[in-house]
Amino acid sequence: MTEHLSTTMKIQRARLDLTQAELAERAGVTRKSVNAIEAGHMVPSTILALKLAKVLGVTVEELFAIELRPN
Amino acid sequence: MAGETTPIDAAARMSHSHLLAALTIVSMLGLAAVLSLTRAGGDASKTLWTVMPAIIAVTAGSLYRSYKRVDIRALKAVRNDELRQASLSRAWRNGFVAVLGLQPLLALFLTWSGTEYGIALMAAITVCAGATTVHTSLLWYDR
Numbered sequence: 001m002t003e004h005l006s007t008t009m010k011i012q013r014a015r016l017d018l019t020q021a022e023l024a025e026r027a028g029v030t031r032k033s034v035n036a037i038e039a040g041h042m043v044p045s046t047i048l049a050l051k052l053a054k055v056l057g058v059t060v061e062e063l064f065a066i067e068l069r070p071n
Numbered sequence: 072m073a074g075e076t077t078p079i080d081a082a083a084r085m086s087h088s089h090l091l092a093a094l095t096i097v098s099m100l101g102l103a104a105v106l107s108l109t110r111a112g113g114d115a116s117k118t119l120w121t122v123m124p125a126i127i128a129v130t131a132g133s134l135y136r137s138y139k140r141v142d143i144r145a146l147k148a149v150r151n152d153e154l155r156q157a158s159l160s161r162a163w164r165n166g167f168v169a170v171l172g173l174q175p176l177l178a179l180f181l182t183w184s185g186t187e188y189g190i191a192l193m194a195a196i197t198v199c200a201g202a203t204t205v206h207t208s209l210l211w212y213d214r
Contacts, residue, residue: 025077028144032083032213033154048153 005043006067009034012056026055078145085141086149087213092130094206099123101199108192158212166205173200 013023020038024031029048036042037052044052044064053060076084103123106116138146149155177196181189 021077021080025079028079028148030079030083030149030152030154031077033152036154042154042157045153 001068002071004067004069005040006065007037007040008058008063008065009038009052009056012058012063016056018056023052023055027051078142079148082141082145082149083152085137086146087210088137089134090206090210090213092134094203094210096127096130097199097202097206099126101195101203104195104199105192108188108195109186155213158209161212162205162208165208166201169204170197170201173197 009023013020018026020034021031024034027034027048028051033042033044033048037044049060049064053063056063099119100123103116103119106113106119173196177193181193186192
């Protein structure tokens with residue numbers, strides 16, 4: 001089993017009716033970063049995770065979770 | 072706001088064009104240096120060295136004007152962006168591997184070819200290959 005980061009960012013973003021560009025602008029990152037995190041290609045740092053959670057009005061635990069997947 | 076270009080998007084686009092310009096200039100400088108140090112160069116290297124300052128000046132002027140139009144905070148956000156930082160680390164690693172891998176090949180080729188300025192040529196090709204690999208990798212990861 002390997003650990004992967006799963007995220008509800010897309011759902012939270014849709015809840016607030018935000019585009020990736022709008023979320024990126026508010027969090028002070030590029031749209032590519034937001035896209036990479038949503039797609040699971042990038043694991044954000046603690047600071048960025050906190051920033052994203054704050055912008056989306058949720059806790060980091062609600063936004064990100066560790067998912068166990070078989071090898 | 073959907074569909075509009077945000078300040079960070081504009082800064083990212085400008086940063087991309089700066090990288091592309093840097094890659095072009097580095098490649099041209101490398102090509103000019105290699106042509107100057109080999110017999111194959113001839114008039115081509117002289118022409119390249121003559122037009123190079125003009126090309127660099129025009130490019131730098133154009134890039135500076137685009138830099139002035141971009142929001143400084145957005146540019147800072149692009150530079151500190153985590154995906155960009157990760158891409159930069161990978162690009163440096165690729166450049167390092169390219170430079171290391173090139174050494175034995177260059178040593179063999181330059182010894183075999185008996186070039187007059189072998190050491191200078193090796194240095195020029197190494198610098199150019201390293202810089203080109205870093206820029207190309209960064210552009211690739213940043214696409």
